[in-house]
Amino acid sequence: MTRKPWDVDFTAHPEEVATLRHVVRLRLAAWGLHELADTAQLCVSELVSNVVTHVGIGTPGSLAVSMSGTHLRIEVHDPDTRALPTLVAAEADAEGGRGMALVDALTDRWGVQLREDRKVTWCELATGLTSPAGHTEDPSVTRAEALLDVYATLRPPTCSYEPGPGRVSRAVAEETVIDVLTDFLRWLRAHGCDADEVLDRAQSRCEAALSESGW
Known part of the structure; x- marks a missing residue:
């Protein structure tokens, strides 16, 4: 199975999160990675919500999904290289601050890349595949x-x-x-x-x- 990288532009807004979650679920189903859909959707929600909350509503961004070896890689691009996501220990009754802690708990690895015109917040999930073109056993x-x-x-x-x-x-x-x-x-x-x-x-x-x- 060929799993070609794909990306979609979005404008940071709370309503966009549900649309992007749906798109990711459809893509993973087409890739035969349906068992990762729930986790991937949660990661997309947190990464895009970070842009909405910390960079600002109306910010242009993009979501990219690809295979990194046998891992599923999710990237969210936005133009603000100053507002960096951080991993904090949120208090039990805190309203925010848990986003990246959740991503950290759900994924194998995550990070932030700074480029000349944007930052890329990414995370990777193990697929259980033996190769990028392989498939889960069916x-x-x-x-x-x-x-x-x-x-x-x-x-x-x-x-x-x-x-x-x-x-x-x-x-x-x-x-x-x-x-x-x-x-x-x-x-x-x-x-x-x-x-x-x-x-x-x-x-x-x-x-x-x-x-x-x-x-």
Whole structure:
């Protein structure tokens, strides 16, 4: 699985926090890292809220998510290089001050980078992957990858690619999935089956399985 870095601009405002949390959850689900969604959302909330509270409402910023080796890396960029987040021991009844303490407790590591025109507050979460392109163990994914590896050798690739070790490239894999589905649909029709009904049943079964696993 290719997990390309992505980023999104935002304007510091309390309402933006919920939107960014939602975007992160969707991205991690697409990356097969659904088990990190809750923790990642909390980190995003704290880092973006720090910009809102300590830099100011209306400040332009950006959220970037990427893979750092086998860790998930979350970065929040803002233009104020003076207001640095700090780790403080907040009193039990304090209204604030717990943000970075929470990030520190939830993540493997975090820090602040000062650049010429901005600062970057970042944190990293362990994914449990064996490689940045790997996936958490899922029998369905394992079976599908084995099928794609075999099926890709049965038909000429429909687009150019640079093969990776032990896995067809993502581009070819996507085309192969289309080939597999097309051939199975034609097989169903050739045998008098209702292809639309089969697709609906498969979609329902997939959604149920994803729901049970927390995706």
